[in-house]
Amino acid sequence: MGSLNYIQGETGTQVKDVFISPDAPHTLLLDKHADYIAAYGSKKDDYEYTLSEYLRMSGIYWGLTVMDLMSQLPRMNRQEIVDFITACQHECGGVGASIGHDPHLLYTLSAVQILCLYDSVDALDVDKIVEYVKGLQQADGSFAGDKWGEIDTRFSFCAVATLSLLGKMDAIDVDKAVEFVLSCMNFDGGFGCRPGSESHAGQIYCCTGFLSLTGQLHQLNADLLGWWLCERQLPSGGLNGRPEKLPDVCYSWWVLASLRIIGKIHWIDKDKLRSFILACQDEETGGFADRPGDMVDPFHTLFGIAGLSLLGDEKIKAVNPVLCMPEDVLQKLGLKPELLS
Amino acid sequence: MHGRVKVKSTAQQEEEKRKEREKKLKIYTAARDACFSKRKDGVCDEEALHLTQQLLSSNPDFATLWNYRREILMHQETVKDESEVQKMYQNELSFLESCLKVNPKSYGSWHHRSWVSERAPQMDWARELSLCDRCLSLDDRNFHCWDYRRIVVKKSAVPVGKELEFTDRLIGSNFSNYSSWHYRSTLLPLLHPQSPESAPPSGSSPPSPQTHSHRVCEEQLLKEYELVQNAFFTDPNDQSAWFYYRWLLGRAEREEMISCVFISRDEERVAVAFSRPVQAQSGGLLLVLDGQPLQVDWRSIHPRFKHSPVWICDLPPGSINNIANEHNLTVHWPEKHTRRDCALYTGRNESWCRDSATDQELFRSELSVEKSSVLQSELQSCNQLLELEPLNKWCLLTIILLMRALDPLGYEKETLAHFQTLKEVDSMRSAYYSDLCSKFMIENTILKMEYAEVRVFSVSNKNLTTLCHLDQLLLITHINLSSNQLRHISFHFSMLQCLKVLEAENNCIENLEGVYCLPKLEEVLLKNNNIATLAALRPLATCPKLRLLDLRGNPVTQSADAESHLAELLPSVACLLL
Numbered sequence: 035m036g037s038l039n040y041i042q043g044e045t046g047t048q049v050k051d052v053f054i055s056p057d058a059p060h061t062l063l064l065d066k067h068a069d070y071i072a073a074y075g076s077k078k079d080d081y082e083y084t085l086s087e088y089l090r091m092s093g094i095y096w097g098l099t100v101m102d103l104m105s106q107l108p109r110m111n112r113q114e115i116v117d118f119i120t121a122c123q124h125e126c127g128g129v130g131a132s133i134g135h136d137p138h139l140l141y142t143l144s145a146v147q148i149l150c151l152y153d154s155v156d157a158l159d160v161d162k163i164v165e166y167v168k169g170l171q172q173a174d175g176s177f178a179g180d181k182w183g184e185i186d187t188r189f190s191f192c193a194v195a196t197l198s199l200l201g202k203m204d205a206i207d208v209d210k211a212v213e214f215v216l217s218c219m220n221f222d223g224g225f226g227c228r229p230g231s232e233s234h235a236g237q238i239y240c241c242t243g244f245l246s247l248t249g250q251l252h253q254l255n256a257d258l259l260g261w262w263l264c265e266r267q268l269p270s271g272g273l274n275g276r277p278e279k280l281p282d283v284c285y286s287w288w289v290l291a292s293l294r295i296i297g298k299i300h301w302i303d304k305d306k307l308r309s310f311i312l313a314c315q316d317e318e319t320g321g322f323a324d325r326p327g328d329m330v331d332p333f334h335t336l337f338g339i340a341g342l343s344l345l346g347d348e349k350i351k352a353v354n355p356v357l358c359m360p361e362d363v364l365q366k367l368g369l370k371p372e373l374l375s
Numbered sequence: 376m377h378g379r380v381k382v383k384s385t386a387q388q389e390e391e392k393r394k395e396r397e398k399k400l401k402i403y404t405a406a407r408d409a410c411f412s413k414r415k416d417g418v419c420d421e422e423a424l425h426l427t428q429q430l431l432s433s434n435p436d437f438a439t440l441w442n443y444r445r446e447i448l449m450h451q452e453t454v455k456d457e458s459e460v461q462k463m464y465q466n467e468l469s470f471l472e473s474c475l476k477v478n479p480k481s482y483g484s485w486h487h488r489s490w491v492s493e494r495a496p497q498m499d500w501a502r503e504l505s506l507c508d509r510c511l512s513l514d515d516r517n518f519h520c521w522d523y524r525r526i527v528v529k530k531s532a533v534p535v536g537k538e539l540e541f542t543d544r545l546i547g548s549n550f551s552n553y554s555s556w557h558y559r560s561t562l563l564p565l566l567h568p569q570s571p572e573s574a575p576p577s578g579s580s581p582p583s584p585q586t587h588s589h590r591v592c593e594e595q596l597l598k599e600y601e602l603v604q605n606a607f608f609t610d611p612n613d614q615s616a617w618f619y620y621r622w623l624l625g626r627a628e629r630e631e632m633i634s635c636v637f638i639s640r641d642e643e644r645v646a647v648a649f650s651r652p653v654q655a656q657s658g659g660l661l662l663v664l665d666g667q668p669l670q671v672d673w674r675s676i677h678p679r680f681k682h683s684p685v686w687i688c689d690l691p692p693g694s695i696n697n698i699a700n701e702h703n704l705t706v707h708w709p710e711k712h713t714r715r716d717c718a719l720y721t722g723r724n725e726s727w728c729r730d731s732a733t734d735q736e737l738f739r740s741e742l743s744v745e746k747s748s749v750l751q752s753e754l755q756s757c758n759q760l761l762e763l764e765p766l767n768k769w770c771l772l773t774i775i776l777l778m779r780a781l782d783p784l785g786y787e788k789e790t791l792a793h794f795q796t797l798k799e800v801d802s803m804r805s806a807y808y809s810d811l812c813s814k815f816m817i818e819n820t821i822l823k824m825e826y827a828e829v830r831v832f833s834v835s836n837k838n839l840t841t842l843c844h845l846d847q848l849l850l851i852t853h854i855n856l857s858s859n860q861l862r863h864i865s866f867h868f869s870m871l872q873c874l875k876v877l878e879a880e881n882n883c884i885e886n887l888e889g890v891y892c893l894p895k896l897e898e899v900l901l902k903n904n905n906i907a908t909l910a911a912l913r914p915l916a917t918c919p920k921l922r923l924l925d926l927r928g929n930p931v932t933q934s935a936d937a938e939s940h941l942a943e944l945l946p947s948v949a950c951l952l953l
């Protein structure tokens with residue numbers, strides 16, 4: 035890993051972090067990012083693109099959301115995308131990642147998010163989606179990702195995020211769902227995949243987002259969790275997802291959004307994080323990578339831009355920290371997820 | 376998508392790569408299409424197993440193919456005899472092992488393994504556990520493997536003590552292992568639960584190491600202190616052990632109870648404070664006045680809060696307004712089997728009944744007094760470490776926490792000095808330290824106020840950046856927050872239901888959201904703050920008795936017609952200082 039570097043800590047202990055070269059980008063290259071995303075979907079017979087077919091629906095959500103945040107959504111082919119989504123819904127109501135792929139909560143949420151951006155939720159059979167989500171709730175309140183039974187707090191988030199975008203939260207047993215998520219809370223105030231699983235920034239984002247959407251943020255220990263989250267910031271300014279891991283643009287988003295949800299975003303050094311995110315841009319191709327000097331992708335491009343939005347960049351639309359969608363889209367839907375102050 | 380370094384290559388290299396990718400693409404799409412068409416035709420044969428295996432070994436995140444594979448295996452179960460089925464699932468486990476070797480972090484492979492473990496006629500759980508051992512020896516932070524290990528442990532009833540020994544071994548070989556410390560936090564309360572008489576009664580909340588943080592017996596707690604100390608003396612910059620130590624030093628969450636009942640004749644109003652935010656609206660609270668149940672509407676202190684630690688209700692007009700009458704009030708909380716009584720005597724305008732923070736030792740350690748000597752020696756060890764490493768932030772913060780657990784007031788000065796150092800050595804998190812220090816200063820002020828038995832809360836000139844514990848201040852009449860660094864008076868401030876005077880001069884306050892529906896509030900002193908708009912002052916209009924408002928030195932006073940607008944907005948204010 036070329037960018038990996040070991041920075042000597044105060045007393046000689048090695049801190050895992052990256053080194054940011056002084057000639058790394060330090061201004062926001064919005065036009066290049068928009069060009070990068072616009073071109074991404076056009077190389078459909080590319081090997082790498084084909085390999086990522088199993089998550090296509092999320093890929094489209096990443097690309098469209100980042101375009102919308104940059105006010106460039108009209109550059110994307112709306113009709114083609116809406117038709118594609120309609121074709122991905124199954125008889126059971128769930129949506130697959132792509133045509134021929136099985137339905138799953140992950141892609142059902144992505145599909146609903148995309149259609150909210152386009153204000154065309156009717157392109158899917160909404161009643162059937164609600165039935166699908168409802169059918170995946172287990173007796174203990176948890177959610178399986180699909181009929182094959184994998185349980186994860188990510189899927190609890192997908193379920194309530196999908197239903198709140200559709201205004202159908204009352205279809206599920208919310209109290210039980212909350213009880214399950216709370217049973218995944220750990221000694222450090224964070225959350226893992228299942229009861230007993232180690233805390234992880236991605237999972238914490240899902241669980242704080244879940245508690246926000248269900249109006250239960252008071253159940254968190256915000257001081258303790260906020261401390262763990264702000265300790266994710268490394269000397270480079272980037273944030274990692276767990277102790278002793280490398281910083282990453284996507285974890286920067288998950289940690290930052292969680293901090294915003296629990297009202298502690300001021301506990302990290304915003305200027306340093308901004309510099310780290312900007313350094314992950316690729317000046318030639320556009321787009322953001324996980325770390326400076328790595329290959330860019332739409333996933334990190336969205337979370338780079340969304341992170342900068344939460345940090346207050348005025349060239350980007352305001353992003354909602356819970357649903358990772360533009361605030362103006364949620365306003366139109368009348369959705370205002372709870373945030374701690 | 377992660378960790379792929381961008382390498383520069385020549386045009387010729389690019390062309391070669393392109394050709395190679397094209398070839399790979401053809402093979403891949405042919406195999407994928409063959410799988411999809413077989414599945415469409417409902418074919419569940421060996422060839423399909425072979426095809427999916429070929430694709431999944433290099434692309435284990437292709438969830439649909441795992442699903443197809445499960446369909447095939449389930450079909451094969453119906454056509455094979457038991458030993459063949461056993462053989463088939465054993466093959467499946469071997470295939471998965473090779474997948475996990477290549478990609479140990481694939482959700483799909485791990486989930487499929489636990490699915491297979493449910494279906495196979497016989498499972499060799501000891502083998503599964505040793506697979507986890509091997510996998511964790513390659514990467515002791517792989518959370519997929521830890522999660523699978525927990526499934527195996529549960530399925531094969533591995534004793535909790537054995538797993539605790541496993542974490543002993545891992546921590547012994549490498550202290551810097553957050554996953555192992557985490558696992559310990561889940562095992563200890565199972566193995567060494569707090570003795571039943573000292574444990575709070577179990578509430579409705581689900582068990583987790585967070586809510587049950589101190590359901591660990593005192594003796595084991597002391598042993599853990601020693602283990603952690605070994606860890607941080609070996610590597611004082613390893614955060615894992617420090618995080619764990621802070622958990623050990625923490626307190627269990629308070630049980631849900633009514634901590635205060637306040638009754639006021641003037642407003643004919645009752646306010647109830649709880650130990651935690653609750654939802655009291657949905658018919659959960661019963662109010663009995665002089666033996667008669669009363670139908671009242673409970674509301675939280677601010678419409679923003681669906682859950683709140685303080686709830687208010689208005690009594691029917693005339694029910695308590697005659698000062699010659701004595702009244703007895705009881706608030707019942709049937710769901711939690713708890714109640715609180717409060718008597719309002721003749722000649723008195725108000726009355727209350729409450730638990731004090733001092734009596735409950737809210738801000739101290741939970742250890743019994745004799746065991747607190749151990750904390751004292753912990754503090755000594757940390758002080759020794761600090762002499763060797765005067766800028767170690769983890770050590771500084773832990774010393775602060777130990778001091779608070781032992782004697783929050785006695786160590787106040789040293790605590791403040793350590794916070795100052797912390798903000799310098801870890802400037803990225805200085806706002807966190809400022810907020811934490813504010814919290815501790817507020818706790819100390821609550822203790823001092825309770826010792827002095829007054830209803831005046833004074834925290835001026837303490838560098839406060841945030842306000843907290845406001846539910847503890849339900850009864851205070853005066854608050855002095857002057858000369859701090861406060862930027863907001865947040866919604867929680869509306870818990871100060873008895874407040875008459877708010878002094879908050881010389882801060883940088885921009886909004887007053889929490890100065891909302893305070894029935895007794897008369898004076899608000901906001902000289903030299905950052906209030907820029909009339910909108911920011913709007914909440915004050917909900918305080919009916921407000922008569923004095925000092926806004927000198929705020930940007931809002933610059934506008935020419937500020938005075939007339941304010942007179943319109945706040946008609947009750949007789950004395951307006953601009």
Ligand SMILES: [Zn+2]
Pocket residue numbers: 282283284285324334377
């Ligand atoms: Zn990433």
